[in-house]
Amino acid sequence: MDPLEAVGPAPDLVSDVFARACTSRAAFEDVTSRWSSLALLALGEGPHRFGELRRRVEGVSERMLAQTLRALERDGLITRSDAGTIPPRVDYALTPLGAQVAAGLRGLADVLESAVPEIDRARLDYDAR
Amino acid sequence: MDPLEAVGPAPDLVSDVFARACTSRAAFEDVTSRWSSLALLALGEGPHRFGELRRRVEGVSERMLAQTLRALERDGLITRSDAGTIPPRVDYALTPLGAQVAAGLRGLADVLESAVPEIDRARLDYDAR
DNA sequence: CGGTATCCCTAAGGATACTG
DNA sequence: CAGTATCCTTAGGGATACCG
Numbered sequence: 001m002d003p004l005e006a007v008g009p010a011p012d013l014v015s016d017v018f019a020r021a022c023t024s025r026a027a028f029e030d031v032t033s034r035w036s037s038l039a040l041l042a043l044g045e046g047p048h049r050f051g052e053l054r055r056r057v058e059g060v061s062e063r064m065l066a067q068t069l070r071a072l073e074r075d076g077l078i079t080r081s082d083a084g085t086i087p088p089r090v091d092y093a094l095t096p097l098g099a100q101v102a103a104g105l106r107g108l109a110d111v112l113e114s115a116v117p118e119i120d121r122a123r124l125d126y127d128a129r
Numbered sequence: 130m131d132p133l134e135a136v137g138p139a140p141d142l143v144s145d146v147f148a149r150a151c152t153s154r155a156a157f158e159d160v161t162s163r164w165s166s167l168a169l170l171a172l173g174e175g176p177h178r179f180g181e182l183r184r185r186v187e188g189v190s191e192r193m194l195a196q197t198l199r200a201l202e203r204d205g206l207i208t209r210s211d212a213g214t215i216p217p218r219v220d221y222a223l224t225p226l227g228a229q230v231a232a233g234l235r236g237l238a239d240v241l242e243s244a245v246p247e248i249d250r251a252r253l254d255y256d257a258r
Numbered sequence: 259c260g261g262t263a264t265c266c267c268t269a270a271g272g273a274t275a276c277t278g
Numbered sequence: 279c280a281g282t283a284t285c286c287t288t289a290g291g292g293a294t295a296c297c298g
Binding site for chain 3: 288294
């Protein structure tokens with residue numbers, strides 16, 4: 001086979017979430033950090049304004065939500081569009097990459113949501129020992 | 130339709146990761162917490178001894194690994210088997226539920242690992258502004 | 259409304275030493 | 279080897295006030 005034909009998506013041999021210095025590890029930590037995952041999950045249901053996200057993600061403070069959204073925007077997972085009006089209106093939405101990540105998180109959430117009885121039982125068992 | 134015909138796997142209307150008080154939210158936070166996700170990812174590749182996990186999950190301290198594994202065991206995501214020998218030998222493995230969760234995390238990790246160039250570019254762009 | 263700035267406190271978590 | 283115990287530091291994150 002002509003070597004030139006072998007071009008295509010490079011097999012990923014370098015990126016490794018286990019490696020402390022790898023970008024994927026940092027991104028993974030961003031994605032799985034306390035408020036990011038819930039924000040991505042919310043945005044998986046469609047674009048949201050800042051205040052909508054704040055209400056949807058129960059318990060998040062304004063400070064942490066703003067900080068979280070900045071980190072996600074920096075990683076290229078979400079877009080921020082400021083209408084520039086007064087009163088302000090800022091919409092957040094997923095990028096294609098963010099949508100992939102959000103879909104994965106949704107799968108995880110589905111598994112855990114439907115496993116609630118099982119988890120509750122496991123905890124009771126564990127605590128009884 | 131006869132109401133009795135409507136029986137089946139109950140649609141999950143009660144569990145909600147967005148709800149602060151829901152078990153699924155707590156479990157979701159356990160799963161996505163700093164060291165848990167990497168430990169689950171490692172165990173997704175097969176059972177590991179404590180020391181093996183410690184080496185695989187770069188940067189974790191003994192203290193945090195032990196604490197993390199206890200939380201995952203309590204949630205019913207992993208099993209801990211102590212051989213009771215001296216020197217000690219303790220093996221950790223995924224439960225069926227844990228395997229589902231680990232598979233989801235693997236999918237997430239794959240997305241991020243192959244998106245490293247894209248993420249690096251996004252960060253550069255963001256930081257340049 | 260959608261943030262930022264400041265203050266402050268708690269708890270996550272690292273380092274080290276010790277034990278069955 | 280597989281932890282636990284102790285100490286100590288730092289950063290995560292809440293509350294409040296203020297601004298364009």
